[in-house]
Amino acid sequence: MNKDNIFYDPTLKKRHFKSKLFKYFTIASLVVSLLFLGVFLLDMVIKGSSAIKQTYIQIEVSYNQESIDSYRNAVDKRYLNLLSRAALREIPDQIQANPSLMDTKAVIWMLADDQVDMYAKEYYYKISEKDLETLKELEQNARVKQKFNTIFFTQGDSKTPEYSGILSAFIGTIMTLTVTMVVAFPIGVATAVYLEEFSKQNWWSEFLEININNLAAIPSILFGLLGLAVYINLLGLPRSSALVGGLTLALMTLPIIVVSSRAALRSVPASIRQAGYALGLTKVQVVKDHVLPLAFPGIMTGNIIGLAHAMGETAPLIIVGMIAFIPDSPTSVMEAATVMPAQLFTWAGMPERAYIERTAAGILVLLSVLISLNSLAVYLRKKFEVKW
Amino acid sequence: MATFESKHKYAHLQEDIIRYFLILAATISILTTFGILFSILFEAIEFFKLKSIIYFFTGTEWTPGVENSQFGALPIFAGTFMITAIAIAVALPIGLGSAIYMSEYASPNARNILKPLLEVLAGIPTVVYGFFAAITVAPFIVKIFAAIGVEASFNSALASGVVMGIMIIPYISSLSDDVITAVPDSLRKGSLALGMTKAETIKDIVIPSALPGIISATLLGISKALGETMIVVMAAGLRPNLSWNILEDMTTVTVRIVDALTGDQAFNSPATLSAFALGLALFIVTLVLNIVSVRLIQKFKEKYKMSSL
Numbered sequence: 001m002n003k004d005n006i007f008y009d010p011t012l013k014k015r016h017f018k019s020k021l022f023k024y025f026t027i028a029s030l031v032v033s034l035l036f037l038g039v040f041l042l043d044m045v046i047k048g049s050s051a052i053k054q055t056y057i058q059i060e061v062s063y064n065q066e067s068i069d070s071y072r073n074a075v076d077k078r079y080l081n082l083l084s085r086a087a088l089r090e091i092p093d094q095i096q097a098n099p100s101l102m103d104t105k106a107v108i109w110m111l112a113d114d115q116v117d118m119y120a121k122e123y124y125y126k127i128s129e130k131d132l133e134t135l136k137e138l139e140q141n142a143r144v145k146q147k148f149n150t151i152f153f154t155q156g157d158s159k160t161p162e163y164s165g166i167l168s169a170f171i172g173t174i175m176t177l178t179v180t181m182v183v184a185f186p187i188g189v190a191t192a193v194y195l196e197e198f199s200k201q202n203w204w205s206e207f208l209e210i211n212i213n214n215l216a217a218i219p220s221i222l223f224g225l226l227g228l229a230v231y232i233n234l235l236g237l238p239r240s241s242a243l244v245g246g247l248t249l250a251l252m253t254l255p256i257i258v259v260s261s262r263a264a265l266r267s268v269p270a271s272i273r274q275a276g277y278a279l280g281l282t283k284v285q286v287v288k289d290h291v292l293p294l295a296f297p298g299i300m301t302g303n304i305i306g307l308a309h310a311m312g313e314t315a316p317l318i319i320v321g322m323i324a325f326i327p328d329s330p331t332s333v334m335e336a337a338t339v340m341p342a343q344l345f346t347w348a349g350m351p352e353r354a355y356i357e358r359t360a361a362g363i364l365v366l367l368s369v370l371i372s373l374n375s376l377a378v379y380l381r382k383k384f385e386v387k388w
Numbered sequence: 389m390a391t392f393e394s395k396h397k398y399a400h401l402q403e404d405i406i407r408y409f410l411i412l413a414a415t416i417s418i419l420t421t422f423g424i425l426f427s428i429l430f431e432a433i434e435f436f437k438l439k440s441i442i443y444f445f446t447g448t449e450w451t452p453g454v455e456n457s458q459f460g461a462l463p464i465f466a467g468t469f470m471i472t473a474i475a476i477a478v479a480l481p482i483g484l485g486s487a488i489y490m491s492e493y494a495s496p497n498a499r500n501i502l503k504p505l506l507e508v509l510a511g512i513p514t515v516v517y518g519f520f521a522a523i524t525v526a527p528f529i530v531k532i533f534a535a536i537g538v539e540a541s542f543n544s545a546l547a548s549g550v551v552m553g554i555m556i557i558p559y560i561s562s563l564s565d566d567v568i569t570a571v572p573d574s575l576r577k578g579s580l581a582l583g584m585t586k587a588e589t590i591k592d593i594v595i596p597s598a599l600p601g602i603i604s605a606t607l608l609g610i611s612k613a614l615g616e617t618m619i620v621v622m623a624a625g626l627r628p629n630l631s632w633n634i635l636e637d638m639t640t641v642t643v644r645i646v647d648a649l650t651g652d653q654a655f656n657s658p659a660t661l662s663a664f665a666l667g668l669a670l671f672i673v674t675l676v677l678n679i680v681s682v683r684l685i686q687k688f689k690e691k692y693k694m695s696s697l
Contacts, residue, residue, distance in 0.1 A: 007583075009583075015585050015588065016585060018585070018587060019585035019586050019587035019588065020587075021587075022586075022587035022590070022591070023489075023493060023586070023587065025485055026485045026486070026488045026489035026492075026493060027489055027493075028485070029481060029482040029483075029484075029485025029486050029489070030485065030486040030489045030490070030502065030506075032482055033482050033483075033486055033506060033509065033554070033557045033561070034502075034505065034506070036509070036554045036557075037505070037506075037508060037509055040512075040520055040554075043520065043524050044516070044520075047523070186413070187413045187416050190409065190410050190412075190413030190414070191410075191413045191414040191416070191417060193410055194410035194411060194413065194414045195414060198407060198410055198411075199414075207418075208414055208417065208418065210682075211417055211418050211421050212417050213678075213682060214421060214675060214678055214679070215417060215420060215421055217608070217611060217674065217675075217678040217681075218421075218424065218615075218671065218674065218675070219611075219614070219615020219616070219617070219642070219670060219671075219674055220615070220617070221615060221617045221642050221645060221646070221667070221670075222424055222428065222615070222667055222670065222671055223424065224649075225424070225427065225428055225431075225645070225649075225663070225664060225667045226420070226423055226424045226427050226428075228649065229427035229428070229430075229431060229664075230423055230427055233655065251420045254416070254417060254420065255417070258417065282400070282403050283403065284402060284403045284406050284407075288406075308511065309511075311513075312511075312512070312513025312514070312515070312516075313513070314513065314514065314515040314617075314618050315514070315617035315618055315621075315642070315646070318621075318646055318650060319645075319646065319649050319650075321650075323650070341513050341515040341516075341618075342515075344515050344516070344519065345515050345518070345618065345621075345622070348515075348518070348519045348522065348523070348622060349622075356523060359519055360519070363516050363519060366513060366516070367512070367516070370511065370513070374511065
């Protein structure tokens with residue numbers, strides 16, 4: 001612009017520069033937040049990927065009376081510290097389960113101790129000089145190898161890191177969430193139907209609405225306090241059980257289900273209802289046979305999102321005692337159980353390095369389940385979405 | 389017509405039953421809120437019968453395990469405040485900046501991709517963030533500060549605060565993005581027509597108009613940060629510490645609640661009951677924040693319904 005122009009602003013260049021700067025700032029903040037996400041996921045993959053494999057040592061095992069008396073006699077004493085204590089402890093049971101093994105010898109690949117595993121994966125390890133020499137000798141004879149870590153997916157928690165797995169926590173999660181959905185789904189949908197289709201606009205419905213919004217904003221740990229005070233102390237339900245955990249999570253999931261179900265019901269056009277009334281249907285018939293089926297995909301989407309939310313929740317479950325040590329999968333909802341996030345929390349607090357890699361691997365498992373659930377919700381929404 | 393009528397009567401009965409069932413279901417949400425309130429309140433009253441309420445809010449000694457235990461929660465509140473402040477200091481500029489980019493600069497297609505991507509951050513379980521804070525961020529912070537000769541705790545408030553900030557970015561960005569998008573275009577066009585640059589328009593016109601919504605989003609973020617448990621349980625300390633140094637370890641209300649309720653103490657001991665007193669304080673503060681936040685959003689909505697008429 002010409003300097004003689006009466007609209008000439010001497011600061012214009014600076015203003016444009018500032019404008020550009022501002023835009024770069026907004027881009028930078030977006031990039032930073034996405035970077036956080038990337039770094040975070042990468043960190044988990046790097047820390048967790050080594051848990052895919054587990055170290056095994058080829059060893060000669062003698063099955064005889066001495067081994068039954070003490071598993072320490074089953075293998076050459078030199079290798080005792082290099083092998084997993086949990087795997088050794090199973091030898092007497094194996095003999096008892098299969099008597100034909102008695103007084104035989106076999107060369108098998110046996111699970112190695114977690115420190116040997118750490119050594120093989122080139123992490124920090126703690127092995128005595130003597131054992132390390134033996135281990136290096138074994139390595140030279142190709143008697144140490146890494147195999148796919150099936151234990152992680154087929155075992156429950158264990159005090160020995162190399163023998164611990166996610167299975168019992170996974171079963172616990174399924175049980176807890178089943179209780180959650182059995183309770184939260186009917187109540188949540190019924191509440192939504194009442195608020196959206198039946199209630200008149202009065203102080204009561206307004207109160208209900210404010211209340212549901214507030215419920216969604218209450219910190220999750222306070223639901224744990226409720227579970228502890230009401231379910232465990234007042235009603236006497238068993239502590240640490242999937243039942244108590246599921247009921248606690250149900251109350252937490254309720255507002256999510258109510259809000260999304262209401263949105264789904266609202267998206268069904270009034271003409272559908274009016275057509276029903278015109279044909280002489282009652283209100284319940286209209287809702288049950290026409291509005292609900294049309295809103296169902298939307299309701300399901302909301303439920304899956306609520307389910308995913310409940311699956312990642314830890315704090316209230318810790319309060320109701322679901323961080324117990326659970327080596328075997330629970331078989332009923334009244335038994336003590338743990339859930340995946342709580343299991344990860346327990347492992348993260350363990351001193352052994354081997355648990356860290358398992359925690360990260362567990363996180364990857366949990367995140368993949370959550371991502372699949374959310375993708376399913378998006379897919380359902382896309383597939384059944386009706387444009388009126 | 390006879391058969392038709394009897395069926396009709398039956399339908400009305402069914403109608404009533406279903407209606408009452410629905411009302412019952414809706415009432416459960418109310419019962420839950422009051423259940424939470426009363427279960428916490430009664431236990432908190434039990435606690436205050438045993439220990440002074442005045443000392444609880446003003447005292448600085450928190451020694452639950454020992455004989456003649458003292459419950460002064462001031463250092464706990466201070467730690468909660470510090471960690472929340474760090475979280476907001478991280479989340480507000482980044483969240484707001486992202487919201488402005490998505491609503492003002494990005495194309496609708498880019499926005500449709502970016503927004504869900506950011507919301508992934510909110511979908512990650514908090515126990516995972518806690519692990520990240522404790523295993524990756526905290527040692528990193530210790531290393532960085534050691535390099536410049538400053539000693540930082542492995543349970544520093546900074547580590548949990550920063551990670552908590554990352555977690556609440558989407559809470560701030562999503563709602564802010566919604567309100568900024570809702571600001572009528574006529575305001576932007578008027579400003580641009582008067583020769584303001586795009587950044588000036590955003591800073592002086594759009595943001596002030598959307599301010600109630602942005603404050604609402606921030607309050608929601610603060611409420612999330614106050615009630616967040618897993619990150620601080622895993623990455624922050626257990627020691628109540630009244631300090632301004634964010635490199636020291638600090639504890640929060642939620643950490644002390646978890647600590648009090650996972651121990652082996654008897655249920656009616658003051659050490660266990662203190663969890664409910666802390667829970668009550670947390671409940672009241674987050675409830676007030678939420679109510680104010682909802683009111684602000686309502687005001688914002690009302691304002692722009694008016695102007696669009």
